[in-house]
Amino acid sequence: MTLPSDPGPASVLALKDISKSFGAVRALRDVSLELFPGEVHALAGENGAGKSTLIKTLAGVHRPDAGLVLLDGEPTVFHGPGDARDAGIAVIYQEPTLFPDLSIAENIFMGRRPRRALGRIDHKATHAATLALMQRLGVELDPDRPARGLSIADQQIVEIAKALSFDARVLIMDEPTAALTGSEVARLFGVVRTLREQGAAVLFISHRLEEIFQICQRVTTLRDGAWIASEPLDGMTEDDLVRRMVGRDLDELYPKQDVEAGEVALSVRRLTREGVFTDVSFDVRRGEIVGLAGLVGAGRTEVARAVFGVDRWDAGQVEVDGKALTNGAPSTAMAAGLALVPEDRRAQGLVMSMSIERNIGLTGLRTTVKAGLMDRGAERSRSLDWAVKLQVKYARIADAVSTLSGGNQQKVVLAKWLATGPKVLIVDEPTRGIDVGTKAEVHRLLSELAADGVAVLMISSDLPEILGMADRVLVMHEGRITAEIPRSEATEETVMAAATGRAA
Amino acid sequence: MADSALARAVRWDTVVGALLIVVLLLSFGTVDGFGNALNLSFLIGNTLPIALIALPMTMLVVAGEIDLSVASTAGLSGAVMGALWNQGMTIETIIPLCLALGVVCGLINGLLVTRLGLPSLAVTIGTLAAYRGIAQIVLGSDAVTDFPTQYLDFAAGRIGDTFIPYAFLPFLVLLAIAVVALHATPFGRSLFAVGASEEAARFAGIRVKRQKLILFTVTGLMASLTGIFWALHYASARFDNATGLELSVVAAVLLGGIDFDGGKGTLGGAIAGVFLLGALQNVMSLVNVSAQSQIVVTGVLLVVSVLGPRVARQISVARAGRRAAPPPTPADPKTAAAPTS
Numbered sequence: 054m055t056l057p058s059d060p061g062p063a064s065v066l067a068l069k070d071i072s073k074s075f076g077a078v079r080a081l082r083d084v085s086l087e088l089f090p091g092e093v094h095a096l097a098g099e100n101g102a103g104k105s106t107l108i109k110t111l112a113g114v115h116r117p118d119a120g121l122v123l124l125d126g127e128p129t130v131f132h133g134p135g136d137a138r139d140a141g142i143a144v145i146y147q148e149p150t151l152f153p154d155l156s157i158a159e160n161i162f163m164g165r166r167p168r169r170a171l172g173r174i175d176h177k178a179t180h181a182a183t184l185a186l187m188q189r190l191g192v193e194l195d196p197d198r199p200a201r202g203l204s205i206a207d208q209q210i211v212e213i214a215k216a217l218s219f220d221a222r223v224l225i226m227d228e229p230t231a232a233l234t235g236s237e238v239a240r241l242f243g244v245v246r247t248l249r250e251q252g253a254a255v256l257f258i259s260h261r262l263e264e265i266f267q268i269c270q271r272v273t274t275l276r277d278g279a280w281i282a283s284e285p286l287d288g289m290t291e292d293d294l295v296r297r298m299v300g301r302d303l304d305e306l307y308p309k310q311d312v313e314a315g316e317v318a319l320s321v322r323r324l325t326r327e328g329v330f331t332d333v334s335f336d337v338r339r340g341e342i343v344g345l346a347g348l349v350g351a352g353r354t355e356v357a358r359a360v361f362g363v364d365r366w367d368a369g370q371v372e373v374d375g376k377a378l379t380n381g382a383p384s385t386a387m388a389a390g391l392a393l394v395p396e397d398r399r400a401q402g403l404v405m406s407m408s409i410e411r412n413i414g415l416t417g418l419r420t421t422v423k424a425g426l427m428d429r430g431a432e433r434s435r436s437l438d439w440a441v442k443l444q445v446k447y448a449r450i451a452d453a454v455s456t457l458s459g460g461n462q463q464k465v466v467l468a469k470w471l472a473t474g475p476k477v478l479i480v481d482e483p484t485r486g487i488d489v490g491t492k493a494e495v496h497r498l499l500s501e502l503a504a505d506g507v508a509v510l511m512i513s514s515d516l517p518e519i520l521g522m523a524d525r526v527l528v529m530h531e532g533r534i535t536a537e538i539p540r541s542e543a544t545e546e547t548v549m550a551a552a553t554g555r556a557a
Numbered sequence: 558m559a560d561s562a563l564a565r566a567v568r569w570d571t572v573v574g575a576l577l578i579v580v581l582l583l584s585f586g587t588v589d590g591f592g593n594a595l596n597l598s599f600l601i602g603n604t605l606p607i608a609l610i611a612l613p614m615t616m617l618v619v620a621g622e623i624d625l626s627v628a629s630t631a632g633l634s635g636a637v638m639g640a641l642w643n644q645g646m647t648i649e650t651i652i653p654l655c656l657a658l659g660v661v662c663g664l665i666n667g668l669l670v671t672r673l674g675l676p677s678l679a680v681t682i683g684t685l686a687a688y689r690g691i692a693q694i695v696l697g698s699d700a701v702t703d704f705p706t707q708y709l710d711f712a713a714g715r716i717g718d719t720f721i722p723y724a725f726l727p728f729l730v731l732l733a734i735a736v737v738a739l740h741a742t743p744f745g746r747s748l749f750a751v752g753a754s755e756e757a758a759r760f761a762g763i764r765v766k767r768q769k770l771i772l773f774t775v776t777g778l779m780a781s782l783t784g785i786f787w788a789l790h791y792a793s794a795r796f797d798n799a800t801g802l803e804l805s806v807v808a809a810v811l812l813g814g815i816d817f818d819g820g821k822g823t824l825g826g827a828i829a830g831v832f833l834l835g836a837l838q839n840v841m842s843l844v845n846v847s848a849q850s851q852i853v854v855t856g857v858l859l860v861v862s863v864l865g866p867r868v869a870r871q872i873s874v875a876r877a878g879r880r881a882a883p884p885p886t887p888a889d890p891k892t893a894a895a896p897t898s
Contacts, residue, residue: 361760363759363760383759383760383761383762384762384763384764386762387762393760395760400754400756400757401756401757401760402757402760403754403757404750404753404754404757404758404820405753405754406753406754406820406821407749407750407753407820411746411749411750414746415746415747415750415758415761415763416761416762418743418746418747418763419743422743425742426737426741426742427741427742427743427746469761
């Protein structure tokens with residue numbers, strides 16, 4: 054790894070002592086940042102640390118209240134996103150927004166396609182220019198293919214190509230890997246390295262620390278809107294970085310307690326949903342955390358959905374505490390003591406426009422009732438209780454959940470389900486897209502629940518999380534459970550071997 | 558922040574309530590013949606069909622669905638009532654039969670939507686045509702007018718010399734039931750969740766399909782009740798009774814601030830919308846605006862009512878935005894520790 058540590062090269066884009074407030078909230082205080090050509094720079098910080106505001110300042114969306122934006126060393130003012138784009142700054146968002154019915158080439162050259170005589174669009178030139186961009190990125194995507202149906206990873210590539218077509222010199226990537234699979238991340242990193250070698254400056258944001266160490270050379274850390282440090286990553290450890298972000302030593306990220314497993318609480322027998330998963334059998338005991346690992350698309354989420362009842366199964370049986378569940382009936386699963394914290398908290402876990410109170414209350418529609426009517430007092434105290442227990446950070450319990458950060462939204466989903474007093478808790482990607490501090494809190498919570506005798510089934514694509522938290526790891530591959538690995542034998546190698554079908 | 562006193566002041570249902578009062582006061586002052594008890598009883602009586610159907614329609618729209626076949630169900634119910642009366646059946650037998658017919662009509666809509674997964678807009682446009690067609694087959698071009706006088710008197714009369722029609726009293730009971738059902742029961746609470754995010758509702762164990770089926774069925778029942786009331790109120794059972802009523806109901810409900818996308822609104826707002834529309838129609842008749850022009854006004858109101866709440870919401874969001882932090886740093890620990898707004 055080469056480090057542009059000597060002050061030799063000039064920064065292409067820099068912020069100097071930037072401050073930005075929204076009303077009484079100071080989102081950024083005296084923050085400085087320098088981006089150099091040929092360097093991938095990480096921006097680290099917990100949710101709410103000010104990363105989004107900083108990105109928006111760089112992208113010309115926000116104008117700083119104080120401080121300077123320096124372009125090639127010269128003070129400059131962006132009057133809007135257009136100015137920033139003209140200056141060669143492009144932002145790649147986590148979830149790109151392409152026009153689904155236009156081709157890749159048309160998306161890239163939207164509104165400025167090469168013309169022929171009489172203003173006719175030159176399809177050939179558009180195609181050729183797109184192909185050239187793809188070659189520059191080292192990616193094979195057909196320029197004429199419509200954007201509809203492209204994976205998020207491919208859509209990001211299109212966005213990057215679009216940025217290059219604007220001669221972008223600075224690429225800001227806002228959590229680009231959050232929705233990608235392992236191999237897609239690897240390809241994206243290949244593209245990022247290519248861009249770096251071609252002299253682009255990249256600002257990279259990710260909650261996954263290992264990715265920061267993998268792809269970045271320097272890191273700037275923010276905490277509560279304040280600048281903490283800008284430094285080379287070489288020689289730093291993940292713990293160092295976490296300490297800068299959190300401002301204290303983080304207790305262990307995986308605080309797993311040893312618990313004696315009790316009786317079987319969840320029993321799944323020969324469960325099959327045609328074409329999705331086949332012959333899935335497993336038990337989860339009281340006090341146990343069972344990890345369900347596998348590649349994206351292996352059928353883990355689908356099993357969870359069927360067990361809980363939002364999808365029907367074609368064959369098999371599910372029992373909670375020895376009581377058989379009805380096929381396709383979440384309400385009976387809930388009544389039996391099953392809870393599911395779903396994969397997609399925005400679409401499935403929460404009603405985004407409803408308040409924190411009402412969201413937690415949704416699982417209590419049977420219990421916070423007096424004489425057939427909602428008992429609003431009981432509903433409010435139940436919601437408040439659990440929001441406080443899980444340390445959800447909110448201004449008012451009546452605020453819409455959409456105003457919360459991702460980590461706090463996830464806590465609301467957990468609160469909503471813990472309030473039902475579940476015997477069996479299924480969590481699907483419980484810490485995806487949430488910051489490291491909240492992640493540790495969620496892990497501690499799961500560990501405490503298990504210690505209290507709850508049976509926990511944890512689906513996760515985060516392998517360290519599986520290895521750190523699970524008493525036992527089940528691995529799925531192409532719709533079947535291919536391995537059951539006790540904690541003592543679970544390693545990245547054994548789990549990945551089973552997940553990719555190399556072990557039977 | 559959208560819940561502060563300032564934002565609450567621009568809530569659309571309050572705006573409509575205020576507008577209703579303003580229209581009533583203005584009409585008292587400026588429109589000849591508006592303020593006497595007889596005219597007011599006409600106003601209420603003529604508005605009752607819209608109001609009756611608006612009760613379940615509000616719940617349907619809150620849950621993200623709609624039923625455009627209500628006027629045809631009402632027409633069919635009236636036509637069957639007339640046909641059976643001609644057959645010599647007693648009115649006491651006919652009314653329960655017609656209500657049962659309404660239940661069946663609603664059930665058909667509900668099953669098509671929940672079992673086959675069809676969009677309710679399309680399904681109920683289809684049944685709108687079908688139910689009306691059956692009504693015409695049943696009764697042809699006859700008009701049945703000779704229903705028992707005590708029923709006609711109840712449906713058209715008023716209490717003494719007051720402005721209150723007899724039929725307004727049972728309506729108030731139904732309104733109270735509907736308000737409680739939507740705003741105070743677990744069932745009503747879950748409808749808001751279903752309308753705002755059906756998937757999240759399903760993942761919370763809410764039996765979405767069952768609830769929608771119940772709603773469509775109740776809507777059919779209320780539509781047929783309205784059809785019976787209509788035939789008695791106007792002393793005329795014809796196949797084309799209540800034609801176009803669905804437009805007024807939907808316009809009134811949306812005018813009352815029920816979000817067409819589901820998940821938002823209050824029955825109070827919807828009923829204010831209903832009577833605002835009713836008052837406007839009454840005033841227009843008094844000042845001799847033609848029936849055709851009245852339909853134009855209804856149409857314009859429908860557009861305004863879809864637009865209005867959005868504008869109101871944007872105003873409140875803009876106000877909130879000026880006073881407090883925008884989304885980027887919503888959960889800043891400091892914000893939570895020391896509320897800023």
